[in-house]
Amino acid sequence: GENVEQHPSTLSVQEGDSAVIKCTYSDSASNYFPWYKQELGKRPQLIIDIRSNVGEKKDQRIAVTLNKTAKHFSLHITETQPEDSAVYFCAAPPGANSKLTFGKGITLSVRP
């Protein structure tokens, strides 16, 4: 099965700085890599995803990079704002499967 790990488990940054969260996966057949943001008491929501045929994807202040050889993908948030404070989960599907395996999540705190 798929094993998804996130590093670090918590991250604190100053407002305006950049934050990078890394995720590793084990199944080389995985081909889709989403990042979900969950604010306290709310549902997880997709913020960005990347497929295995591209190396990088950007959406305003958020970007995701994928290294298939090393089997890791990273979330990059630039110009962080207090509203970026949340738990971020990465996920990957185990091969050609209809489900996702989630990482344990990282708590990002943005200090004003």
Place this chain on the structure above:
Amino acid sequence: DAMVIQNPRYQVTQFGKPVTLSCSQTLNHNVMYWYQQKSSQAPKLLFHYYDKDFNNEADTPDNFQSRRPNTSFCFLDIRSPGLGDAAMYLCATSSSGGTDTQYFGPGTRLTVL
């Protein structure tokens, strides 16, 4: 505008008293998932349906059952809730599975007394 709806939002039950949680979707998605999420943890997949095909996770307790009577609705039945089953239960849908976005409902917070 609500796409994935869960009812109730809060459910209180007694130890051992069966409870049913409801999920409905307006997206006409093929796949529906049930997750259990405890405080400060990742969502843990309990099972999912691909259309009518039921897929149980190996470590999902027998105490948890699910029904999907049609495309729009899916139910989570907890036959004999224990104190350890207190959690947030999240329903999610996706169009066709692992490579599609999962849309989560707001969740049902289950309390077991």
